[in-house]
Amino acid sequence: DMQDPHEIVVIGAGPAGAIAAALLQRRGHQVTIFERQRFPRFSIGESLLAHCLEFVEEAGMMDAVRAAGFQQKNGAAFAWGDRYSAFDFREKFSPGPGMTFQVLRSRFDQVLADEAARQGVRIHYEHEVVAADFDGPRPWLQVRDLKAGADAAPRRVDTRFVLDASGYGRVLARLLDLERPTSLPPRRAIFTHIEDHIDAADFDRQKILISVHPEHEDVWFWTIPFSNGRCSLGVVGAEEKIQPADGDLMGALRRWVEGTPNLRRILARAAWDTPANTIGGYSASVRSLHGQGWALLGNAAEFLDPVFSSGVTIAMHSAKLAAECLHRQLGGETVDWEAAFATPLMRGVQCFRTYVQGWYDGSFRDVVFYEQAQPQIRAMISSILAGYAWDEANPFVAEHERRLRMLAEVCRGGFRDRPLSDKAM
Ligand code: FAD
Known part of the structure; x- marks a missing residue:
């Protein structure tokens, strides 16, 4: 559309940016990504969860990811002294893929970005977003071409909506002063x-x-x-x-x-x-995930902790929810971003947070290493470890805090004489 060459601007071509851009481009929008770095580039975060492949599939990128020859992954194993406990994602409670990959992110992120570009997304590498304005009727950004030399003036880019997928760059969180201390220690x-x-x-x-x-x-x-x-x-x-x-x-x-x-x-x-x-100091949080003309995706918003490899999965889940909202909004609907984006996204993030905190306070660690847990309960835990932290049919998702507390008591011998059955929870 010549009237609207940059209908949607995405900041950053990592997993959150590439998936959001492709999902929107597939629905007929015109998406431009500005990416500060040249690809391939290193990124930390190499172990994927099974749930994230649902978004890769929906974005039309699964064949390319499969063809890239990444290491297959079917679960998570834990070792502590002579204790060992392995969870197989294929024996999980929730529906969805039970397999995923362990990836060099330089290669994986390149595959996703190339697939987005193949579907029509315009990606400008070595272009850094340096300023943003959301006070007028339409948002606009200032974008610096890093190949043009230090004294080249940034270019003004007008758009209808900005999705910030800048990861640790945290572009809008910094520019709009959205940073909020995280509850997790450094x-x-x-x-x-x-x-x-x-x-x-x-x-x-x-x-x-x-x-x-x-x-x-x-x-x-x-x-x-x-x-x-x-x-x-x-x-x-x-x-x-x-x-x-x-x-x-x-x-x-x-x-x-x-x-x-x-x-x-x-x-x-x-x-x-x-x-x-x-x-x-990678754990981070923000006051708001969205505002007039913008929304934050993936690590640009919230990052918990690496222990359960949830980063890319949360990033892609946020991309999917935001793409859905934005498509409706650009089609003329009034969208309640809090109800349709922030609240459902944070439900899964809070669930992961409970298990992260439980890992460090020892309660979830005891659960992970507990040898007598019933298969059904292990399947529910396996679901969470596979990334299905939004599946409210799983009691360990729907009531994460209470369920973890009770299960940890059982594992620590609090109910020594009672069988570990779902009823006892
Ligand atoms: P990113 O992948 O960081 O992409 C953001 C992109 O934005 C970058 O390419 C960057 O160059 C670009 N950008 C930044 N600023 C600008 C700007 N101003 N203008 C234009 N572009 C910009 N996650 C997992 O899933 N599995 C793991 O095993 C795992 N291990 C981890 C281990 C550690 C120690 C840490 C700290 C994190 C780990 N993570 C893991 C988390 C994972 O790294 C992130 O969650 C994931 O990379 C987030 O993806 P993203 O798309 O939000 O951001």
Whole structure:
């Protein structure tokens, strides 16, 4: 449409931006993405949940994702001392896919962005959104072409609606002063990629492995195998524990692994060939997810914690809900974004938050490692671990706080003499 060359502008071409853009383009809208970086680019967040593939499918990108040859993933495994507990997503309570992938995000995000472009979305790489104005009848942005040199003036872009999918860039949260402190304490991760050479028979490449440090119970590791003989490896803990005083990230990561016998054994032959990196203070929140002419997607709004790999799934779920609302609004309907976008999105986010908090206070960790849980209850937990945190038919979603509290009591022996059945909950 020549009248409306930038009907919808999306900031950022990560998973949230690419999915939202494609869903809207497929419904006949004209979508432009401005992406600050050149792709492929590194991103953290390599283990996907099964639920997010529903959005990949709906955006018409499933064949391309399948063809990319990513490592298949069917669940999550947890290890702590000699305790081991694996959840298979295919044995879950909720409907939907039970398989997903572990991905190099540089490649995955490129596949999604290319698929969005193939469907007509215009993506301008190396274009940074630097200012936004929502006070007039129509929103407009200032966009800087990073290839044009430092003294080139930013260009004005008029649009009907802005979806902010800028992730850790948090563009509108900063420009519109929406930041709100998160309820989660500051934590830090140190991570790298290794040539893993894992030959341990008990290591399942189709699952993320979450290992807990034997003494520091709040310190945990992710091991995410890729399809090319490499792994993503990271350690997470309280900021003051994880940040090395001497700045030697690789040394610190290796020491944490050395202190965790099961992980040390699995990684005994690994080649540590890539410098470690670190990210901290990543949990974030905002006062509002939407306003006149804008909405926030994915990490640009809320980020909890990496422990259950929920980031990309929340990002895509938000993209789907926002695309739905925006399509209706641009078609002339009056849309209540609080009721149709923010509230349903946050229901799933709050559910994840309960289990994240339960991981760190120990209650959900006890549940994860409890060996006598009934299959039906494990299936309900598996559903949440697979990303189905919006399925209100699952009692562990619908009443997440109460159900977790009760189940944790059972696992800790509070009902020692009663069978762990759903009725006892
Ligand atoms: P992003 O993928 O961050 O994309 C945002 C894009 O916006 C970027 O490409 C950026 O260049 C662009 N941008 C930023 N500012 C501007 C600007 N001003 N103008 C134009 N473009 C801009 N999630 C999982 O699902 N699984 C995991 O295993 C996992 N592990 C994690 C481990 C750690 C330690 C952390 C901190 C997070 C982890 N996450 C994980 C979360 C995951 O990284 C994010 O949730 C996910 O990348 C969010 O996607 P997004 O599309 O919202 O943003």
